[in-house]
Amino acid sequence: MSDNLSVSLDGTRCKSYGICVSVMPDVFDTPPGSPTAVLLRDTVDADEREDLEEAARVCPAQAIALNSGPRP
Numbered sequence: 001m002s003d004n005l006s007v008s009l010d011g012t013r014c015k016s017y018g019i020c021v022s023v024m025p026d027v028f029d030t031p032p033g034s035p036t037a038v039l040l041r042d043t044v045d046a047d048e049r050e051d052l053e054e055a056a057r058v059c060p061a062q063a064i065a066l067n068s069g070p071r072p
């Protein structure tokens, strides 16, 4: 059974520190010239939940949110 989590990134908070990229480089990226990080995908599998929670926890700007269940 899939139990995906959706990820959101608040571009008004993100200061492009890139810490999230070091935690989950397959979800977050900081493209050259971009003022904020971007999402490479907006859902993660249940088995990636801990990594995503870690990324949200270490983000200095608290720009990362995760939501259970499918996106509305």
Ligand code: SF4
Pocket (backbone or CB within 6 Å): 009, 013, 014, 015, 016, 017, 018, 019, 020, 021, 028, 030, 036, 037, 058, 059, 060, 061, 062, 063, 064
């Ligand atoms: S850790 Fe937070 S502030 Fe830094 S790039 Fe990622 S989302 Fe942006």
